[in-house]
Amino acid sequence: MTAKALITGLTGQDGSYLAELLLAKGYEVFGLVRRSSTSNLERISHLFSQIKIVSGDLLDQSSLMDVIAESQPDEIYNLASQSYVPLSWTQPALTAEYTALGVSRLLESIRRCKPDAKFYQASSSEVFGQPDESPQTERTAFRPRNPYGVAKAYAHWMTINYRHKYNLYACCGITYTHESPRRGTEFVFRKITNTVAQIKLGLANELKLGNLDARRDWCYAKDAVYAMWLMLQQEQPDDYIIASGETHSVRELVECAFNYVGLNWEDYVSVDPAFYRPDEPVQLIGCIDKIKTAIGWQPQHSFKQLVELMVDSDMKKLIQNGA
The missing domain is CATH 3.40.50.720 (NAD(P)-binding Rossmann-like Domain)
Structure with missing residues (x-):
């Protein structure tokens, strides 16, 4: 059935x-x-x-x-x-x-x-x-x-x-924060990969960001939805954190994305105080010990793999749209 x-x-x-x-x-x-x-x-x-x-x-x-x-x-x-x-x-x-x-x-x-x-x-x-x-x-x-x-x-x-x-x-x-090529460009991860693709193709020349030292726990949306499905396949219902279990700074994200397309990020990135968030004295990072132990889930894509697949996707979309 x-x-x-x-x-x-x-x-x-x-x-x-x-x-x-x-x-x-x-x-x-x-x-x-x-x-x-x-x-x-x-x-x-x-x-x-x-x-x-x-x-x-x-x-x-x-x-x-x-x-x-x-x-x-x-x-x-x-x-x-x-x-x-x-x-x-x-x-x-x-x-x-x-x-x-x-x-x-x-x-x-x-x-x-x-x-x-x-x-x-x-x-x-x-x-x-x-x-x-x-x-x-x-x-x-x-x-x-x-x-x-x-x-x-x-x-x-x-x-x-x-x-x-x-x-x-x-x-x-x-x-926790999970990203993909289907994420809106108002979110910082996709904003960065999309702008890097534009700069590489000569459609932009600057990327404005806030605090480059801000850190986030980012994982791939495809990995996250697999965890959702897996949760409902268990004998008993329970609650779990779905995350990567590690943090990376905005600076790391920027550097990784620009390196992937062969550009020096410092030539294109400017810091705008308007994009700053309030101070975050304690980092948001998810402990995934419970979900790993109880139902055997963990992310299948690394931070670097996620950055690169999103840059690739944004480059492809821009080219398809006649960039």
Whole structure:
């Protein structure tokens, strides 16, 4: 019997990669899309003939119940949210509606319509905010520092509470920053690889950045979505950190990307205070001991491999577009 999966946030980076993974494994895949959505459908255009698009909205309880009742999914992956942190400050209530209360509506719909479905909730390292320890583990206290992190913390704890109260198979994956060629250029990793590609092709001559010493725990989105799937294949539900387990500075990222195309980064990079973030006294870095030991997952791509594949992808896109 063919397994069925429902993905919210299908049009995002993670949703598109997860859909590809599940289709390759023989799943029947349903993708929840808002009827009035103006989201970029480019990421899933190559999958339209293989995915069943269903209309629903995390703001509307009845639409979620209808979709779950009709599709009867074995697995549900909630990857939908308002996920751009700066926007959460200008639209805090909307962020809470989608990222926090949307999960409550989804959990309640599962409880009522398909209580035997396995549920994955995309949690985030933003729940730790300014943590009191580094690296962070699944037991590190939550101290979110922005509306997005607060909303994700609510969703995380609601998922755990529904698991205990109603005996649902519900998991949270606390994902750290994960990148891919499908990432938006507003995020620093893709901004850098895309601009390096432009400079190499003579389309730009400068890259403006903030604090070059800022460090991040970056991994590849394809590796991250494999961890999400693997979590739902276990006998018992549990929560795990999904990360690379190491940090790299923006300076390392810049140097690696420019070296790959044979250029000296110092000839092109300028520091702009406008891009600085507040001080980060404690580093956000995920301890992946639990997920490695319990379910055997670890990243398959190194930092250098990730940088190079993204530069290659951006170069290819620019050339295809007539650069």
